[in-house]
Amino acid sequence: MTAVLSHHAYGKSRVRLTKVTRQADRYDLKELTIDIQLEGDFAAAYTHGDNSRIIATDSMKNSVYVLARAHPLTDPESFGQHLADFFLTNYPQVASAQVKLVEQSWRRITVAGREHPHAFLGGGAEERTCIVTATRRGQRIASGLDNLLILKTTDSAFRGFLRDRYTTLPDADDRIFATILTADWQYRGTAANWNGCYQLIRQTLLEVFAGHHSLSVQQTLHAMGAAALEACAAIEEITLTMPNQHRLLVNLQPFGLDNPNAIFVPTEEPFGLITGTLRRG
Amino acid sequence: MTAVLSHHAYGKSRVRLTKVTRQADRYDLKELTIDIQLEGDFAAAYTHGDNSRIIATDSMKNSVYVLARAHPLTDPESFGQHLADFFLTNYPQVASAQVKLVEQSWRRITVAGREHPHAFLGGGAEERTCIVTATRRGQRIASGLDNLLILKTTDSAFRGFLRDRYTTLPDADDRIFATILTADWQYRGTAANWNGCYQLIRQTLLEVFAGHHSLSVQQTLHAMGAAALEACAAIEEITLTMPNQHRLLVNLQPFGLDNPNAIFVPTEEPFGLITGTLRRG
């Protein structure tokens, strides 16, 4: 028997970076966590312990800090492009470089109604994400957001679904709809107004979620994705993933009380998981 | 040998509760996670398997939902007081009841510049906390906040500390100061403007953190605590805990670059942990 190495990749994960930029009247702050994965002519390391073409993952980490020193870091997309280019340009053995970037958000602390020039408050669990995948034929840029916890207290139903002997869930005309949204969109090209698109898509997703008269998570997901494609001409595709963070109505009848959609138990597991990808038609 | 049961307590932890209140023009939303611990005349269950005085922890959970149905939940403090009273009043075997409440924050989604009446955005990791400890002699109310991530990019030094053969840390005139603040304050009495005090203390802590010319984490902690006592006459004591979320300056000299407080690595561990309690003098 011969074992064939049919796929291989390696890189550095969770390279964390804080960049502080001193402006005339304030400091700017950016925090990113970066994962790099390279594919290419590295098989000899696997098969023969020949490390001569191996770029140490420690050197990849160094490269991130060196490149960040000169780069303005105004958005994760352009820094990801710069990093991916770096590996392709400097190392002929690299066939493809994937750079994932997660931006932790910070807001300025407000003092006496004004934003403070150098003090910040963590922005919570929500993250802005980006994946740059580059080969010698070109780059693809996917961006998104993750861990965006949203909830609506009404305008959400779920009824008329299939009933058989495995069904115990009653129809619901009015339920809480809570999810932890992940959105990933694919840009058409390699240049765009990255920050503008991000803000526009994020706000569109929030507004459609808020305003939609939901007949199911699936339907709201579709409406949100379609609106994002409509709002931002620079993207060609968007995938939304919506775990259903169930809030279960508590049965208060044993205690002689009604419960007109007032008291719920949030549950972590199990959860429904709904996903869909929309493309420009 | 005889083993003596010198202390015992039991209760229900992580009782999660969502309450939706329909107002004329909007819905209000509250989410709490509640831990209950009771002490009292329960030794026979431990020593003889006699459960006759045991309130099942499942019944404690039920009580939370029953009481929440009628309670307005405008603040965690008054609901905690109500719950602690309930156990002391209903069950003579209970000598003390401790109720911990953690409130997850939600903000309204903004659509076209206006707050949406029923759609919400998760408020992040920051939590509002409260512990009500009640006996038949009275109640004590401690409130606080947890997981408040704050960072300042300048106005923080650490120099002139003890140097000996175990010291390698250089003096720093200007460093990043980042922490995940926990604050716990003790109220003087059992009635106060709970929401007003919370907002006032939180804002005071943020403003002092932002404005302080810090010579050490210890010094900033002291200034923040003193200002909180000054700001809110209803509290008698405050404890602040400040883990030092180190951002380490990256050494770029091997790459022929300087690093004038621009590029840092955030690290999770190890971390300095500084705590202090301030009382009214």
Next chain:
Amino acid sequence: MTAVLSHHAYGKSRVRLTKVTRQADRYDLKELTIDIQLEGDFAAAYTHGDNSRIIATDSMKNSVYVLARAHPLTDPESFGQHLADFFLTNYPQVASAQVKLVEQSWRRITVAGREHPHAFLGGGAEERTCIVTATRRGQRIASGLDNLLILKTTDSAFRGFLRDRYTTLPDADDRIFATILTADWQYRGTAANWNGCYQLIRQTLLEVFAGHHSLSVQQTLHAMGAAALEACAAIEEITLTMPNQHRLLVNLQPFGLDNPNAIFVPTEEPFGLITGTLRRG
């Protein structure tokens, strides 16, 4: 603009199940966490809020418990196959069903040198995994293990890698090699000695890891994967993922001490991440 729904799937995640089976002389215990994802003719729910073909994710959860009642659960693979078949057989609108199963391991507590008939000890973070993917054309079975923390204190080097201006890592002739192994293998067919294969592959991976004179993580990964293919004829492919859980040698020179591979700092991030897939040649 028309948005086209190019992909969609949904299901229930983290359905947790404990099954206790009473034997003549002992109790057997199995714990699984199950994720179900269905694809098929569900587009009308997304586009028109038509739920008539939607199997509620709550009903999927019910099905897991109903099917587990009769199934012996001797291995996750056969229960996964049974579940996937169930959805394809019962619901014509389902085109494909993916069932992921994670088994939490339990060991019997040993009392006086003998395994106890009904008391168990949690088996730690290591998990046995399985993914059954079924369509109307057939099934594919992938199995594996996850979170297997392994470490060797010697017989691991990393030298001769590419050096350029971004390289600061020194060559290492003898370093700690620690990783959290994930292994996923694809079976050739839909029937095998599931438990026997699992044990054999797991033990082979451990033995090769222990005995290999490692010139790189890549090389040891290759040796482990090749040995697994050699050991178990029932599998056609194996993917190993090995995050490098760095143990960094502490520099004790500032304190006048040497450090002959004795004192290390374990670090969580950043980490090298090495992956490779081997197929039968």
Next chain:
Amino acid sequence: MTAVLSHHAYGKSRVRLTKVTRQADRYDLKELTIDIQLEGDFAAAYTHGDNSRIIATDSMKNSVYVLARAHPLTDPESFGQHLADFFLTNYPQVASAQVKLVEQSWRRITVAGREHPHAFLGGGAEERTCIVTATRRGQRIASGLDNLLILKTTDSAFRGFLRDRYTTLPDADDRIFATILTADWQYRGTAANWNGCYQLIRQTLLEVFAGHHSLSVQQTLHAMGAAALEACAAIEEITLTMPNQHRLLVNLQPFGLDNPNAIFVPTEEPFGLITGTLRRG
């Protein structure tokens, strides 16, 4: 108003340490995570930014590595004592030093029925713990274990508890009893057979848990604690904490099936939390 600093402490947390010791025929491996907290004459740092008596937490970390270089690390207790002594002896401003140590367990990989000399398998979530608290008057040693997941499938009842209008839980004659045990015991003096006591107490707790005919978590906790005191004369007190990791019987009646203690759902929250301290009478 004057704010008075009524309590203060600081130190370094999560100092992680791997020590490899080369023996003639094998390598030994120890991994510890250490938290240090000092109290003493540090108020001037808080009140006046005077750091002259402050031992940098970075220096504390250095001290751990320097001391570990010479110490055999055969048990966490003696290394904790050594560290606590170090701070009291070297720094007159230190009034008390608390050192918490958590040991991650490793087992040797078995190859061909024999333990491998230098390859190890992670021991799972269970941790051995120790807290040394030292002042100039002496030391106190508390040791324990944490995260020990144990479950029994029978020999556990819970009935005859208080019933009132808040009670919906039925009596159970035979239920699953699962918990994540935390045990903390206080030694009588400052010298003992640390490893022997640890193994003896751990095994005693496991055996009593396995063999006890449980009428409640409280009763089993008491039996386990009493047996530990009985087994090990070196300890004067033991505290056990037992969160009730509920396995809820699934109602299969809607599907026309019985469920004779066969199919359960494990739940994470809410959970009962039972604690008790036993002292030598």
